[in-house]
Amino acid sequence: MRRFATERAKRLLFGSFRSSPPLFSGAPLCSSLSAAAAAMDSAATPVTLDTINPKVLKCEYAVRGEIVTHAQRLQQDLQSKPGSHPFEEILYCNIGNPQSLGQQPVTFFREVLALCDHPPLLDKSETHALFSADAIARAWQILDVIPGGATGAYSHSQGIKGLRDAIADGIAARDGFPANPDDIFLTDGASPAVHMMMQLLIRSEKDGILCPIPQYPLYSASIALHGGSLVPYYLNESTGWGLEISELKKQLEDARSKGITVRSLVVINPGNPTGQVLAEENQKEIVEFCKNEKLVLLADEVYQENIYVDDKKFNSFKKIARSMGYGDEDLPLVSFQSVSKGYYGECGKRGGYMEVTGFSAEVREQIYKVASVNLCSNISGQILASLVMNPPKVGDESYESFDAEKTGILSSLARRAKALEDAFNGLEGVTCNKAEGAMYLFPRLHLPKKAIEAAKAVKAAPDAFYAHRLLDATGIVVVPGSGFGQVPGTWHVRCTILPQEDKIPAIISRLKAFHEAFMEEFRD
């Protein structure tokens, strides 16, 4: 009851009602400013760019930045004036959003969701003609673990316990090591989970987070919004975006020498925007590094199902740590997973979870409290997260059709990745690493000096200049490398591998024609 006592003591500190406003729990009234400062600062203050939170101003998110706004304008043009541009449609290769480009949802998952949305269907005989038997059975199982079967109720702040049990089972089956449902926090996609961890760890700009460069800009945006410092470590493009421990150590020491307290290491595996898949030995070194340096390992593992090469395999960092004999007490480790990626690509459902291990009970209580302020994540997303971690199994009625859908999507993605990689590598002055996994290629553009000067003349970064020209000429939307970070003086773009397979040849020939003309125009 300590908390209550403190609350009461706080209240007793203040005079009677209306003489002085009481200090409200957790949201202090500042009273130590000088009268002059008060007169300066506290008058009526309209909301302008100069008076909003500067952390908001600093935050950037290129994946939906200026180039996408420009693409939306072009799309409106095409609708209002067909033929007004040299292409017929905008191809959004800026964002990992498979279903927006025609990928179909996995039938089994959607059957279960529909049944859970409208449970009276389960009592009707017609339902058996419309839904597979195992989807019906799964919906019953799910409703059974939801208190009162109420899919419209707020759940436990971490998510429905029975769904967390299922997810823990799925993790254990994936890793061969046990998982604890109490470690799972279900979230509306992975992004809010990342924000929660940044909010927990960052106290001021003196706290640093080691992030890969290039990185997915959610990390830089979240660190900016929470007022921390991004400590960059560079992936080595020449070794296929290798993650080198010597680089981690160098950047950690460098940050520490500047007074930064480095709290955490972000690793994105498979990589975004880079597409590399980490080797097991490399992951072991990373775990060892985090353990020795007392860093929270934030493992972005949302592309765990997206692997396109035979010689690489996804290993979760938890599996690696446990296989090294490290337990909860050795290393704080958070794994992020999402229903938006994988073969399912259910971005619009906003489902995901984080598995939080290696924190003390009292710190975990703080994470729980912050989760509670937001009540819970959406129940459809929770259900879907339990499904992707426990898809149909051999012998289930849906298994064959499910497996055909899954394999069809993944093998097509692998073909598209290869075709686009080859196409980029076939362009003059462009080099492109393999997409071993994830949903992106991140080709490097070796641009002629004249192009760089032309960009400078219009006050654009060279990669942004290239991306704009590409969009205006072809309708293809890619994101400039500067939105992800890159070695200064190098230029890249991120391009998803997500357009449907029948569109890939046309995309490649448009890209090729554009690039040839661009190089011709700016040849030194």
Add this chain to the structure above:
Amino acid sequence: MRRFATERAKRLLFGSFRSSPPLFSGAPLCSSLSAAAAAMDSAATPVTLDTINPKVLKCEYAVRGEIVTHAQRLQQDLQSKPGSHPFEEILYCNIGNPQSLGQQPVTFFREVLALCDHPPLLDKSETHALFSADAIARAWQILDVIPGGATGAYSHSQGIKGLRDAIADGIAARDGFPANPDDIFLTDGASPAVHMMMQLLIRSEKDGILCPIPQYPLYSASIALHGGSLVPYYLNESTGWGLEISELKKQLEDARSKGITVRSLVVINPGNPTGQVLAEENQKEIVEFCKNEKLVLLADEVYQENIYVDDKKFNSFKKIARSMGYGDEDLPLVSFQSVSKGYYGECGKRGGYMEVTGFSAEVREQIYKVASVNLCSNISGQILASLVMNPPKVGDESYESFDAEKTGILSSLARRAKALEDAFNGLEGVTCNKAEGAMYLFPRLHLPKKAIEAAKAVKAAPDAFYAHRLLDATGIVVVPGSGFGQVPGTWHVRCTILPQEDKIPAIISRLKAFHEAFMEEFRD
């Protein structure tokens, strides 16, 4: 292209790769600390209560606080050892979560959601036996406005344009004044929308937000997490929780005299936890006050459909402002709405929106950018938000059954509110205002001195002490008033009106028996 230029200039400021880490956009590396400070602060720092973000520590959220954790333990007891407590079930009256207590979802809404989750149903003949014709038609309409019909794709960062059109139509029909779909930001419930506005407005603890006391603790929690100051204004319990302009002015001046820049006024109407519904004249005064003082009016209007008295009516603040002749340029105003409340009570769907008016285009762009970092809210919640703002109309096939469900729920809530209000007022030393709206009663407990001393002896606030004793004796979970704020020296509890109607008589008699015994035990 100014932003790109700035980006590039930033990069050019730094030496070559690996000599010094570049300042990453929006997440600065702090380099101005002294060497001594660096040596002190920057070593390996494990994650403990002493090293996490103190704003997280400060944040409190009583609605899912200690008493609920205690209730969950009792519930586990009851499951493992039936008969181990003097009650058979836990009655969660701590949170506005209607479907967790047995309220059934509105059929039409769920039919449409199920069809949108699994659109192939729309092509099957059996579907007509399972779904109403207007639900089928509505699902087609909705899929039609979703690009590619893809309910599994990320949408526009503000939400699907066609759904925002429908919501704007619903607002216009409600208010009699036009609404602009570009002003709507769809969100995962109202809570993330509140966080977004706090994040925008709060720069430091010198920025203050005027909040009612008592308040819904999302506000104090969000202000604490964003590092601002809560400037309390007291609702007048003796006039049915009246909101007095003189009190607003007094607290505003008081805060300003302490150097606080007051940015915004939060008004919750209908009130939570207080249940009052503001009169139109009062709302006009509030609008005038915000306009004159250049405050952002944050209008929590999530209970707009929950009105239980004939002499009160919900008026949105936007309608009031427009009826006074005030337009966009006169007053920044944000209205929050949610699918979790009303007669629908779809808490688990996490749908909601904010209507943002009266901000400059450039500030709106910043709100859009922050929304973009989180990609979009969940599409089922977006669809549901469009449905609650456009329910079936007279003549639609579902109208009669829909209206019967709606009226049934609202009239039952009105009866429950009255029965519980009367019950509280019938208890010795308890006074309880009417629940004119919302889902709560906030009775005041005039506790005997002996009870206050007994609470002190166990280091509990008297209202927390009472709530714990009530829970242990009856299984009824209410939240102590200290979680919402109250005039120092007064004590309250918040109790929802949500248990199903057939349980109300038993709840009342358990409450009465407990209270009599409590007063007997502690009578002065």
